[in-house]
Amino acid sequence: MALSVEHLLRTADTMEQALLAIENQGNRDDVFFDIYRNAAIKSFELSLETAGKLLRKALKAYGGSPREVDKLVFNDVLRHAGKHI
Template structure:
């Protein structure tokens, strides 16, 4: 089975659609559609971030002598290695570390303020994950 980024691209598309729908809703108290689309955007962010991490791990195995060493990396180290091997720029690594920190907080903080803070990250995240998707597919194509 060839490695590809189709599932990642699907999660990105879902996130983009949630953000578009959210933009059509006023952020007023008791607007259930706003809450629904905000929650969908945040869950899509979480899913795409986890998917991106798994794909980065797979791509890094093409650069490492020992694939098991990649399996032992924690997520933040996966991001640093992705920067080291050109999958992410050094600036992008810093942004991805912030996305990951935010994602870790969304798992433990369910407040409305925190959810709205997460929304502020998403436009840049969408651009970054698109760029990563292209870089990952190049690695997968080269190793096929």
């Protein structure tokens, strides 16, 4: 089973660009600093959510019951995924 990681890569690239923009922003009181910071935070949240969804799909491929995998909280998804590395 092939997982599509295009969206995850896109959110990671967006976060990287936002962080670079923050570094280049000299004035923390400027509204652009807030815009870049918010973009970095949102990109991180999207990356984390996308990674969780991909891990759930991968766990289902390892023979886990789809319903049981769907019931797992994010920390448990990470623990179960770590067992299959």
